[in-house]
Amino acid sequence: MNVDKETIWLIVGFLGQGLFSARFIVQWLKSEREKKSVFPIAFWYFSIGGGVTLLAYAVYRQDPVFIVGQLTGLFIYFRNLYFVVHERKNLGLE
Structure with missing residues (x-):
């Protein structure tokens, strides 16, 4: 099977x-x-996984609107994940 x-x-x-x-x-x-x-x-991990994958797709498609949108979203997802992890550490949950 040959997939292009x-x-x-x-x-x-x-x-x-x-x-x-x-x-x-x-x-x-x-x-x-x-x-x-x-x-x-898990919401933030799925957001990051989907965002990174869609960013790769947007870069391949050379779509600047899609690229900027995914980059902006990724910044927000990583920042929220940081807050969650930081809060859990402060609460002694990790």
């Missing part, structure tokens, strides 16, 4: 979108269990 470069990049794009979308499912399920709006740490 365009097909591989389409797969990468869909994988990134899948990871990015999974964060909302994780957040929704956790919030349902807690009966309040909650953002589990």
Whole structure:
């Protein structure tokens, strides 16, 4: 089976979108269990995984709008993950 470069990049794009979308499912399920709006740490990991993958796809496509959007989002996701990890360390949870 011979898969061309365009097909591989389409797969990468869909994988990134899948990871990015999974964060909302994780957040929704956790919030349902807690009966309040909650953002589990997995939300930020899925955000970063999806953001990095979509950024790679955007760079391949040479789409400056998509690139800037993903870079901005990644900064926010990493910053929020830092806050979560820092808070857990201060609380002695890690």
